[in-house]
Amino acid sequence: xxxxxxxxxxxxxxxxxxxxxxxxxxxxxxxxxxxxxxxxxxxxxxxxxxxxxxxxxxxxxxxxxxxxxxxxxxxxxxxxxxxxxxxxxxxxxxxxxxxxxxxxxxxxxxxxxxxxxxxxxxxxxxxxxxxxxxxxxxxxxxxxxxxxxxxxxxxxxxxxxxxxxxxxxxxxxxxxxxxxxxxxxxxxxxxxxxxxxxxxxxxxxxxxxxxxxxxxxxxxxxxxxxxxxxxxxxxxxxxxxxxxxxxxxxxxxxxxxxxxxxxxxxxxxxxxxxxxxxxxxxxxxxxxxxxxxxxxxxxxxxxxxxxxxxxxxxxxxx
Amino acid sequence: xxxxxxxxxxxxxxxxxxxxxxxxxxxxxxxxxxxxxxxxxxxxxxxxxxxxxxxxxxxxxxxxxxxxxxxxxxxxxxxxxxxxxxxxxxxxxxxxxxxxxxxxxxxxxxxxxxxxxxxxxxxxxxxxxxxxxxxxxxxxxxxxxxxxxxxxxxxxxxxxxxxxxxxxxxxxxxxxxxxxxxxxxxxxxxxxxxxxxxxxxxxxxxxxxxxxxxxxxxxxxxxxxxxxxxxxxxxxxxxxxxxxxxxxxxxxxxxxxxxxxxxxxxxxxxxxxxxxxxxxxxxxxxxxxxxxxxxxxxxxxxxxxxxxxxxxxxxxxx
Numbered sequence: 001x002x003x004x005x006x007x008x009x010x011x012x013x014x015x016x017x018x019x020x021x022x023x024x025x026x027x028x029x030x031x032x033x034x035x036x037x038x039x040x041x042x043x044x045x046x047x048x049x050x051x052x053x054x055x056x057x058x059x060x061x062x063x064x065x066x067x068x069x070x071x072x073x074x075x076x077x078x079x080x081x082x083x084x085x086x087x088x089x090x091x092x093x094x095x096x097x098x099x100x101x102x103x104x105x106x107x108x109x110x111x112x113x114x115x116x117x118x119x120x121x122x123x124x125x126x127x128x129x130x131x132x133x134x135x136x137x138x139x140x141x142x143x144x145x146x147x148x149x150x151x152x153x154x155x156x157x158x159x160x161x162x163x164x165x166x167x168x169x170x171x172x173x174x175x176x177x178x179x180x181x182x183x184x185x186x187x188x189x190x191x192x193x194x195x196x197x198x199x200x201x202x203x204x205x206x207x208x209x210x211x212x213x214x215x216x217x218x219x220x221x222x223x224x225x226x227x228x229x230x231x232x233x234x235x236x237x238x239x240x241x242x243x244x245x246x247x248x249x250x251x252x253x254x255x256x257x258x259x260x261x262x263x264x265x266x267x268x269x270x271x272x273x274x275x276x277x278x279x280x281x282x283x284x285x286x287x288x289x290x291x292x293x294x295x296x297x298x299x300x301x302x303x304x305x306x307x308x309x310x311x312x313x314x315x316x317x318x
Numbered sequence: 319x320x321x322x323x324x325x326x327x328x329x330x331x332x333x334x335x336x337x338x339x340x341x342x343x344x345x346x347x348x349x350x351x352x353x354x355x356x357x358x359x360x361x362x363x364x365x366x367x368x369x370x371x372x373x374x375x376x377x378x379x380x381x382x383x384x385x386x387x388x389x390x391x392x393x394x395x396x397x398x399x400x401x402x403x404x405x406x407x408x409x410x411x412x413x414x415x416x417x418x419x420x421x422x423x424x425x426x427x428x429x430x431x432x433x434x435x436x437x438x439x440x441x442x443x444x445x446x447x448x449x450x451x452x453x454x455x456x457x458x459x460x461x462x463x464x465x466x467x468x469x470x471x472x473x474x475x476x477x478x479x480x481x482x483x484x485x486x487x488x489x490x491x492x493x494x495x496x497x498x499x500x501x502x503x504x505x506x507x508x509x510x511x512x513x514x515x516x517x518x519x520x521x522x523x524x525x526x527x528x529x530x531x532x533x534x535x536x537x538x539x540x541x542x543x544x545x546x547x548x549x550x551x552x553x554x555x556x557x558x559x560x561x562x563x564x565x566x567x568x569x570x571x572x573x574x575x576x577x578x579x580x581x582x583x584x585x586x587x588x589x590x591x592x593x594x595x596x597x598x599x600x601x602x603x604x605x606x607x608x609x610x611x612x613x614x615x616x617x618x619x620x621x622x623x624x625x626x627x628x629x630x631x632x633x634x635x636x
Contacts, residue, residue: 053371269608269625277596278588299353300352300589304591
């Protein structure tokens with residue numbers, strides 16, 4: 001284990017991959033490893049990239065990696081796909097388009113899929129961010145699929161959140177409107193060479209105006225820019241990278257960078273606690289109660305009450 | 319409380335609305351109410367409607383409600399929007415298009431928004447399904463936004479899942495491919511009068527063919543139909559309703575209907591237990607540990623371990 005933790009601290013890719021797998025698998029060695037590497041974390045800027053399917057988030061992430069590498073920064077990418085059954089660090093099929101970074105030692109790409117359990121994915125994602133942070137990556141991009149609760153959990157983990165839109169997707173602004181709208185610190189309209197760009201731009205401008213009036217932005221001290229991009233041709237990468245650094249500087253000027261890191265650790269603590277408590281409640285007797293609920297012989301509130309009572313009767317339950 | 323439970327059993331709309339709010343707010347009266355109404359549940363068919371943003375799920379749900387009402391069935395609709403901060407039964411702005419059912423006593427529509435907590439939304443959704451079931455609605459449609467983990471949780475709660483696609487959305491089939499693909503029992507291509515319908519239809523046919531070869535469908539005994547719809551003009555409603563009943567009959571022929579209901583109660587039991595355990599762990603001492611984690615003075619695994627130790631030392635903690 002010490003070798004793996006040391007490897008992570010030394011930035012060894014194989015060690016990082018192993019550490020992420022341990023943590024995603026809930027291997028007990030993962031917890032020990034986090035204790036070892038934690039003092040070396042808190043430096044990387046976590047950047048969330050989210051938006052509706054079809055907005056070109058992967059291509060935009062790819063463009064950003066290229067831009068950040070040209071500035072000599074080391075970049076980690078965590079691709080979060082709640083609809084994918086693949087987990088534990090395998091690079092998904094649709095990641096092949098990022099293959100051009102695969103041989104670059106300054107880039108580390110991992111995919112995380114569903115944990116089959118509410119909240120499990122955002123816990124794994126945060127663990128992976130800590131590992132990449134300890135490995136010395138300057139920026140860790142967390143890219144999501146879709147617009148569900150998992151995505152909101154993920155962007156809430158980021159220092160800086162990029163919302164990617166695209167012209168011509170009718171419900172798109174609507175999909176962004178709540179939850180994610182509050183979190184967005186950089187808005188990008190990708191595929192800006194498409195028909196309908198100006199109409200979409202006006203919708204976003206209106207939305208940002210309404211957001212300002214309603215004063216609901218997560219980061220009240222920051223004026224969120226609306227940028228245009230054509231990620232397939234590399235257009236817009238520079239401006240987005242500049243905005244990422246500008247937001248970091250703005251956060252640091254108000255101690256907001258460390259505060260966001262701290263909120264993540266708080267949420268992570270609760271997520272770990274939740275998983276451990278539930279694991280305890282489900283010994284052999286617990287399984288019998290669950291079977292009663294599954295047979296619909298007792299309602300779920302009564303069943304949960306019985307499980308709680310079982311825990312209370314057993315102090316030595318580990 | 320007894321009045322509210324009796325009101326639910328009598329199908330009184332105001333009682334149902336109150337019950338759903340109690341449960342969504344985690345009011346203790348909600349748990350007592352579920353105990354009272356539980357014996358009257360297990361009859362309604364829960365139908366999940368999901369698919370990417372822009373597929374027209376709301377309009378399709380509206381069409382289905384009209385079709386089911388024409389068959390003299392009572393219909394409940396729960397609109398689940400994880401990106402919305404509105405919760406507790408308020409009808410969202412975008413629900414106004416369902417206004418034409420608002421005065422029909424055979425239709426009950428509620429919206430549920432984010433709980434701000436992993437898994438909380440699917441727990442509230444299941445509670446609301448139980449209430450509508452006890453009120454005597456024959457079909458409860460659970461309509462989701464987006465394609466995240468929450469949506470997968472929701473469709474896993476349904477007896478029958480409808481996946482709605484739309485021509486011309488490039489990543490759409492991809493977004494459906496895992497997680498949701500396994501769950502789909504009825505596939506509908508909406509907006510079928512649009513350009514690109516035939517290409518999308520071929521993609522879905524191929525996907526369904528691959529799914530059959532891989533034998534990954536959740537309901538292996540059912541051959542999922544691929545239907546076309548133009549929900550804005552009412553086209554396709556009859557065929558979808560027929561497929562819903564055909565799937566119910568197929569499930570019942572193999573005891574699958576009760577089995578799916580039971581799996582829901584099992585998941586719900588775990589969700590309730592998870593929420594109660596975490597609430598216990600967070601007394602005043604617990605908050606101090608969380609503050610340590612938030613200040614990044616201890617790592618989240620160490621913090622979670624301390625919280626567990628606190629629980630173990632306190633038998634009288636309620």
